[in-house]
Amino acid sequence: MADYDNPFPEIIGSNTRMQEVYKIMEKVVNTNSTILVRGETGTGKELIAKALHYHSKRRNAPFVAVNCSALTETLLESELFGHIKGSFTGAIAEKKGLFEAADKGTFFLDEVSEISPGLQAKLLRVLQEGTIKRVGSTNDIQVDVRVIAATNRNLEQEVDKGVFRRDLFYRLCVIEISIPPLRDKKDDIPILAEHFLRVYADKNGKKNIKGIAPDTIKYLLEYDWPGNVRELEHEIERAIILAEGPHILASDLSEKIRSGGVNLKLEEVKDKTLKGIVDTYEKRILTEILYELRWNKSKVANLLGISRQALNKKIDKYDLDRRKRQRELERERKKKNKIS
Structure with missing residues (x-):
């Protein structure tokens, strides 16, 4: 194996396949392109996302992460986009969403394949236009966020089955980083x-x-x-x-x-x-x-x-x-x- 100076020392490993991962990361770290990190459960997808953030020009802004499989559709929508007071039962006060919280920084969407079709359309709008609407509001809010998504599923198969939007897949997969299993x-x-x-x-x-x-x-x-x-x-x-x-x-x-x-x-x-x-x-x-x-x-x-x-x-x-x-x-x- 050739010697390779790992520019991301928080990621442990010098295997040749990991060296290829580091080389891609070096090329994309300071871009604003959306990244899709693929890998089995436990391979360290969030660690890759954090390394990209903290070595980028956005390092002084927030790194925000959400597990899309851990919340119901209603809760996830409120978490992602926020809501205004009275927009649904229990919305007793206005709340900022995670996209706003991540403004000027990086937003990591783990298990992105678990997002419902309705929320997929809203996520696509954010990626295309850079704006969000809080739940219950008609006002657009501009956000400057670098999105890194992760999945352990074959998204191409999910697209073919009709459960994941093809246009969203292409928006997310501008840059692909595949993490090899151990x-x-x-x-x-x-x-x-x-x-x-x-x-x-x-x-x-x-x-x-x-x-x-x-x-x-x-x-x-x-x-x-x-x-x-x-x-x-x-x-x-x-x-x-x-x-x-x-x-x-x-x-x-x-x-x-x-x-x-x-x-x-x-x-x-x-x-x-x-x-x-x-x-x-x-x-x-x-x-x-x-x-x-x-x-x-x-x-x-x-x-x-x-x-x-x-x-x-x-x-x-x-x-x-x-x-x-x-x-x-x-x-x-x-x-x-x-x-x-």
């Missing part, structure tokens, strides 16, 4: 792991941890990381909490990493019917994905290709509980301390 840039795993070690060792008061054992790195390299960099980050944080010596050992890693993925022992499936075995797998998979996506049910349902209602039924079926997952690390740590 499984396609495994040579970056050691430096990413060391970075997260420094961050979380300091945050958790475990400065005695100096590094990661070579056999531990081997396990990290063999795993496919469906949750990408975010999953690696969580795994290193977990290992730091459980580690007792100056290095993270393979035994500090979760079983799924050591086994290369979802793993079931013989005693977990013996004496079970096929349905029982499938349920055991399904529960394990659901638990891991819910944890990796921070219990964002919309993202989990989308990733699994099921409705949110179906997801909730499965959570109830397997008696999964968010608080149980949050307490899991603490219980595991206490158990390990008792053994030692």
Whole structure:
């Protein structure tokens, strides 16, 4: 690999595909063109958007971000464009929208594919004319905003299905930046792991941890990381909490990493019917994905290709509980301390 001076040091990685990303970022950082950042969940799309903003001529103005999948259509419209007093039930005062808040800066629209057709038309108008209307108002408000959008979906397919406007797609995709999944840039795993070690060792008061054992790195390299960099980050944080010596050992890693993925022992499936075995797998998979996506049910349902209602039924079926997952690390740590 040729040496390359990364102009965006807040982004960790020197893989050749990431070098291509940096080169595109360098070319577009000080333009006003709209950018579409593509990548799987956990690849760091918002980090790319922030780096573009803070290295641009807009760096002294606000960076504003919104997750378009986290709000209903009505709430998202009010968040994006603001509203006037009395425009709907609960609008007890005038409110500026996020486009106004981001004036002279950068507005990051995450999960842009989740915007409803009605709001897509209004977003297109902002991109074309640089003006917004607050909900309930007829007055145009001029805004100077650089828009960066992100998606983990194939927007071309969404356009073909008629759920995403073709004209909006072309407006958003003036410049495209594609972030490779972690499984396609495994040579970056050691430096990413060391970075997260420094961050979380300091945050958790475990400065005695100096590094990661070579056999531990081997396990990290063999795993496919469906949750990408975010999953690696969580795994290193977990290992730091459980580690007792100056290095993270393979035994500090979760079983799924050591086994290369979802793993079931013989005693977990013996004496079970096929349905029982499938349920055991399904529960394990659901638990891991819910944890990796921070219990964002919309993202989990989308990733699994099921409705949110179906997801909730499965959570109830397997008696999964968010608080149980949050307490899991603490219980595991206490158990390990008792053994030692």
